Amino acid sequence: MSKVIALANQKGGTGKTTTTVNLGIGLAVQGHKVLLIDADAQGNLTDSLGYQEPDNLHISLATILSKTMMEEPYEANEGILQHAEGVDLIPGNIELSAIEVSLVNTMSRETVLRSYINTIKNKYDYVLIDCMPSLGMMTINALAAADSVIIPVQAHYLPAKGMTQLLQTIARVRRQINPKLTIDGVLLTMVDNRTNFAKDISFVLRRDYGDKLRVFQTEIPLSIRAAETSAEGKSIYTHDPRGIAAKAYEAFTKEVQDIGEKQRKRQHQTGISR
Template sequence: MGWQQPDELPTTLSTLMQKAMNDQPIQPGEGILHHAEGVDLIPANIELAGLEVTLVNSMNREKMLKQVLDSAKREYDFILLDCMPSLGMLTINALAAADAALIPVQAQYLSAKGLEQLLQTVQKVRRQINPKLKIEGILLTMTDSRTNYGKQISNLIRQAYGKNLKVFEQTIPRSVRAAETSAVGKSIFQHDPKGKVAEAYKSLAKEVQADADRQRKLSSERAR
């Protein structure tokens, strides 16, 4: 997102969650950075790793991130929570705050195995903390359609989960240009707008939006 030295930022997600834990007020817009491409963000840095330990002993520990976002969500149409690939307290906080979970899975055997544990965690959060949480779908990423191995993993996930969950038709291909975006601090749409990854993400966004429109239509029909 363009901030190359996050450890030097005065206010990060860790700062705001610490305030929520200490019952201190969070000012509107506090800690929010504005990216040139029209996206706002609350950054994280190394302090967030230490916060996970502190969270364990906090009252209402699963809902600290939700408290932080409650002050900001009225200002935005969409808020995306980018989680690390672990099932620790920070991921539980994200699931407790979210309306829906979109699950990216690399087309590799170990990633596919980890998916089962994540789905169990989502079910547990839904039962105990956030009954409104739904699974938006499973997104296959870093795919390589040229290899038989990649095709096998993709088919395995679609067969194992496709009956009960949406597995997005659109997949995100492996690309060196996508890996470069972290270093240049630009999105794939700025860095390689005509490339296959930019096209894939545009297509995914349309698929997610179409699903959301369908859900809204169903809800309004039921309300009648």
């Protein structure tokens, strides 16, 4: 049974793309079949996996979504790239900006991405969507397609207002489009444990949101090595396997995996009881 996870935060610079890469490859290392979807017109996820000129790719997510909107046929594996570390990728590029504009006038505009994902997700255990740093139509499409959301939050600055906006958007999508949507949790990233400031932010986040939603036990440390992985086109596990960031992402991957296993068991038991 496949699980679709959107990684979302309308604020940029939260480590969302780095988290998508390392969670996805971490799950693949654990034996899962994983598809990463770059739903950001900046193409950062695509770039981070070694495709350094995403705008020059002949087929991207924009191509597939355009065909979906126009009800044109496409191959089941069309545009899917294979990364050396065991994950598949649907690349994103600047053409998604035009798609976002086109979606405004499209029938069932919030569910175009879901329509596409539903045709391929049964081949994967996990589908991870790296969202745009905005609450625009592409992000709404990702939330409509997802089973759950992970919210990376930078520990340097606690965007309480931004978190509130995102949580309101998720609640609205749940009410109007996707009633099964849940929040897996909030992930603190770029945590500098040498400072009291980072510890204060961790405390405030857990105090203010801990009773409403899960705050992952794992915190991703500030790491130059993790930042370098984007230029290398590799995960932290290959670039710096013994480093603090690799250990943190391994622990985070296990938390996400445990959540997925519990949800699968519940769904299985519900199916039996019916």
